[in-house]
Amino acid sequence: MNCDAVTKALPLYYYGELTGEVEEGVEDHLQSCASCQAELERQRALAAALDSQALTPGTELLAECRHELARAIYREETPVVRRTASDPWGLFREAFHALWHPGIRIVQPAGAVAMLAIGFFAARFIPVGSFSRITGADVTPDAIVSSIRSVQPDNTGRVQISLDETRRRVISGRLEDENIRRLLLAAAREQDNPGVRVESVGLLKDQCTSADTRAVLLEALQNDPNPGVRLKALEGLKRFATDPEVRRTLAQVLLKDQNAGVRIQVIDLLITRQDPATIGVLQTIVGKEDNDYVRMRCQKALREMNASIGTF
């Protein structure tokens, strides 16, 4: 190597980023070239000067950042949570808990379930084609106008507006109540609100005795886009881990679910019973899984079943 090539290579040489061959070439040249050695010294001096100006966050700044983060998460995620914790991480825990376990978010799920309840009860109790006449004074902020059907002025300066509206209503009852259970089944499929789905599936999982409840849990496990809902459904299906239909669904979920946490829970559930039909699925996962922990979990399960790790 000549001086020009070595000078160009020195920054990368200093950072140990040259290939072995080039590095050797640089070192050979440096042994016999004072000018390039001086160049290397300048590179080292530059690095030392930069090191002397390195900034380290003060503990106060770090504490402030942590505090602000906790508050930001709290502000962002819990507009309706009853605030009880006083320290930032306590507030943060509440917020985080509320995001994932919306049971403590009292207002939002209650409102959403109530909206759903309106549809359910209205369909059952209000005769089709019935209309009510109200005055402007009756339109309160609680009423949500979903569409205006017609606007008709008359000669007296009044106007008649025909509209569809939904109104918030709160239904309460015991979990064993059939109407409540049916509302929960509907809420478990509430597309726009994962919080309502998590909560509903969480409640249904403890009432998983009827076929329609089990069907909803299986559907949630297979199709719900929210991993929190899928994990709740899995909990509910635990007691059916030996049921052939449930096991078939678990195997399919293991093969296609995108969330490693869900896949791990599925494995745990599948291996509660030593089932030769499970071996093939676990072997497939060992072959294609890119998550080290999930793969390891499958390998361990296979070893415990005295099955071979791979397929041949």
Next chain:
Amino acid sequence: MLPDAAGAVSARAAAKLDEAAIIKAVQRGDPDAFEQLVRAYDQSVLRLAMNLLRSPEDARDVYQEAFLRVYRNIHTFRFDCSFHTWLYRIVTNICLDHLRKRKVRREEAAIVETADGPVDRMDSFEEEGADADPERRLWNNQLSSRIQSALGNLTPRERMVFELRHYQGMRLRAIGDMLGTSEEAAKNCLFRATQKMRAVLGDLI
């Protein structure tokens, strides 16, 4: 393998497993695990943001935005890469945005006028090896302002690569991976950054 080396490898593997378990707990909604995860990385994130942006306000913004993004998107983390790489992708993207905006806005002054008189925004930072000797401090100030100017001459990408290699000690291959570019491109960035800095700081070193 030597026993020590084997021990180090198994310690690393164990730490990796621990971290995977923590991340899974976060994905399951465990707030304590999230706090643990934040605390494991937040110092280095703040340090990176601070050294890159050299502004406490911007470093705080980056810190907050980065961890909020982690918080909102942790469920999408699929262990395709290490959590460190995933997090640093988020952080470097936010920092690059700041650097680009700043290029458009002009570099901000370190001293700002306030109702209580001029305040040095860098006071929130602790310089490594800060010196009490007045002469040494003067030289340090001079060096600091020249280094600021040298860093200001770099493109946001050059500055990022240099920061990650020099201050964070990351390998160029990992840097390329993080920034969505090749190792070769990262090498070129580092080379150009070094050359530019030597051009500005040449008489001081």
